[in-house]
Every structure is written in structure tokens, then in C-alpha cells.
Amino acid sequence: MLLTISTTATPATDLGFLLHKHPDRVQEFGQSFGTATVFYPEADESRCTAALLLDVDPIALVRSRGKNSPDFSLSQYVNDRPYAASSLLAVALGDVFRTARAGRCVARPELPGRAMPLEIRLPALPCRGGPSLAERLFTPLGWAVEAEAVPLDEGFPEWGDSRYVRLTLRGDVRLADALNHLYVLLPVLDDGKHYWVAPDEVDKLVRAGEGWLYGHPERGLIMRRYLGRRWSLARTALARLAELGDETEEQLEPAVAEEPEAGETAADELAATEAASEAEPGTEAEPAAEGEPGAEDPKPKSLNTRRREAVLATLEELGVTTVIDLGCGQGELVGALLSRPRFARVAGMDVSPMALTIAARKLRLERMPDSKRARLSLFQGALTYTDKRLTGYDAAVLMEVVEHVDPPRLAALEHVVFGHARPQHVLVTTPNVEYNPRYEFLTGLRHSDHRFEWTRAEFTAWATGVAERNGYQVAFRPVGDDDPEVGPPTQMGVFTR
16 A cells, blocks of 8 residues: 655755655565555655555464454455555554654754645545545645545446545645644544554544644544544543543534444444444443433533633633633633623734634634624734733633643743733643543543643642742632542632732
């Protein structure tokens, strides 16, 4: 199976730096199921193409299968896996281009953050749902999509189309984002994986989907297929996304139990659900639909929703009218503030241009009434550098932000927010690491980008020190259910000067 990535950026050979693969070499990488080879069919200043060729050994593939994998006898040896892009290619891509997927380039550190013109080609891609599904999955991510159905036999057009498509993607996209799109969506389109879907797949999905999955209109379908219809894992992934502040669980959850998508029949859906139940003994049954016996109404609010509501209630209690959301992400809090006329001026700042672009789209800036648009400012900036645009607000909010800052730079953040901007009030929320054992399947920190997570005592010590050094007083409030043993999932400090 073959994947090619081309660019016409100037100089195009920068692609070699980003992929950490030299254009003048052919490199081979052993996989448990075959060999992955990276080579460059063309490489000059105007155009560069990197190719990933995966040679699958059917015998090695069978031997690498887990003991829980189903046995389909001859189909284990005679199948399309050596020829069509699938989870095999996704795994090889994830291994061979691991550093590129992480957005790191020591030799040229300025390159990974730049969008560049890319063209990606996959000549044979299994796509359960047809070309239209490929368009639904890739178009919202900024790609121009060409998906052409491959006929069963060109000599017999009356036989119709096969389940394969020829896929071409074009767009100005960061290479790391492009690779992560492919890593997640290739097995989603195929609707199958060559290995057992274990709980660690949730971590893989959250890491690879960072910055784009939560805002995707087909996120429910993506999560359901990627996690092999294991509903307990899907629910965990939803909770993790909600915990990250990416989306609310109640917005996402209906999509997990959605009607069969295009190309699926009710029988297919029932069989898949039964297979998932058999493969996972003891798994809870899928929650009853609204209005059916056993359904809970209303659904419990996600932590992300409760956190946002706690911040809004505190701002209203303090009587502020101008607010800046520092590290606004995709603008959920900004949108909530704008919906309340009492907030006469609202600003959102984030270090990520992509997050601000998504925020603008979700806030529908192009259709926003002039009166509301006049109250809003969105701009890019960093919390470790003084900026006059941060001043003049009654209150500043850092909601799930400080834990993304390297500890040595917290002093700079403190100076910028509490020393330079100096609003009357500052609200800071951050995870309570003591609560982490309450999350099923969570290993390590709650987010791959967290530099740390504080206990309640550690947060209290930091916040008290900040208040004393800058002439503020601080009060602490729990957010979420306050567990008698480990405290709340989120802790909030309310600073007032």
C-alpha cells in the first residue's frame, strides 16, 4: 500500500526536515506485520514528494494478531490488507513519522508551526460509506477532497463500485496536523483495525485528535469507529474531551449512539453492537434512549459545562462588566459571555491561530449582529509577554490554562496577569490531580500537553503566594462534585484586589 505527501512550499525540500527523513536516502523500518519504506520520487526546490510504501507479510500479520482476535480461517491469509490503506498503514505512519506527528523539528524549529501547501494521495483506500464519507470527514479539516470510487471491474461497469476510493487531499495545513488526521481517519474510513482495541486507544485518540477532533461535525462517528464500537471506551473518550474543555459531553454523546451512517444497514449496526458486547464481557449496555425505560432525564452536566457555569456565576456575582478570557481556545466561554448583555466588553486571547480560527467560526463572526460584534475582541498572544491589549478589563479568566505553562515560566505569567494587566479580579481554574484516580482508564496526567497538575495544597500554596506578592486576596471554590476523600475534579481560585 502506498501513501504520498507532496508540497510546493519554497523551498519544497523543507519537507525532509519536517519528516526527519533525508530526500537522498531510502530508509526501511521493520514492522510486526511487514516493512515500511520511505523514499522521495522527486525532491527539488519547487516540488518535493515523500512516499511511504508498506509491504505487508500476510504470515507475519497473522502471527502478530492477539490471542483475542477473531479467526476467519482463510481470510487471515487472503485479504486486501497488503494492498489497501488501513489501520496497518496508520500504525506504520504513526511509527515512522512519530516526531513529525508531534510537531517537533530540532534542526528547523520554526517549520512545524507553519501551514504549508500539501497534496496527499492514497490510490486504494477502503471506505465504508463511499466517497461522500471521505468528504464529510476531511473537508471540515481544511482539505479540498477528491474521492473517486473504484469500480469492481472496469470491464464490467454494470457490476458497480467496490468499497475502495482513490483519495486526493489538497490544502494549506500543518504537516503534524495532516499526519494526525490520517492516523485517526484511515481506520475510521475502513471501519476496522487489525489489532484488539484496548483502553489505551482512548489516549491515542485524544492525543492525535488534539485541536481538531472536538470541533469536528462527525466526531461521534469518528470516535465510535476508531474505538471499535466499544461503548465504554467511547463514553470515556467523551468524558476526557469534556474534561479538556474541548466540548461538552451532552453535545457529543448523542452522536455516539447515532443511527447507522451512510453505507450501513440496521443489520450491520446490530451485528457490530453484538460483536462489541461479546468481545467485552461485563460491558454496560448502551444507555437507554430518551423516553425509554431506564433513560435519565435530564442528562448530568459534564465537568466542562459545570466549570464554565461556575466561572460565569462568579463573574456575575462579582458584578463585573468587562472580561478577558486568557487562553480562550475555541471560544466556548467567550460565546457564553456574549450571550449575556450585562458583559459590555468581552475579549478572547489564545496563543494558537488555529484555535482562534475555529473560535471565530463557532461564534459565527461573519453573521454576528453589529451590536454584539462591537463588544467582542479576539486576538493572538502569549501569557508570558506583556501586552497592552490585556489591560483595562474588570476581570480576567484563566480557565484550565496554567497547567499548560512550563513551571519555570509561571513567574512570567504571574507578572503579565497580576503585575501588568492587573484587573480587579482574576479567576483561575486548574485540575485537581488528587481526583485523577476517579477517572477510569486514565494513566498519567489528564492531557498530553499538561506540564503539571497540582494537588489542592500545591494550588493553594501557589495562589496564596501570587496574591501576597501582587496585592490580591484569594478565595478557593470547588468545581464539580466535591469528593470527601480526594476533593473536586477542578479547583478554582478567585483573586480580588
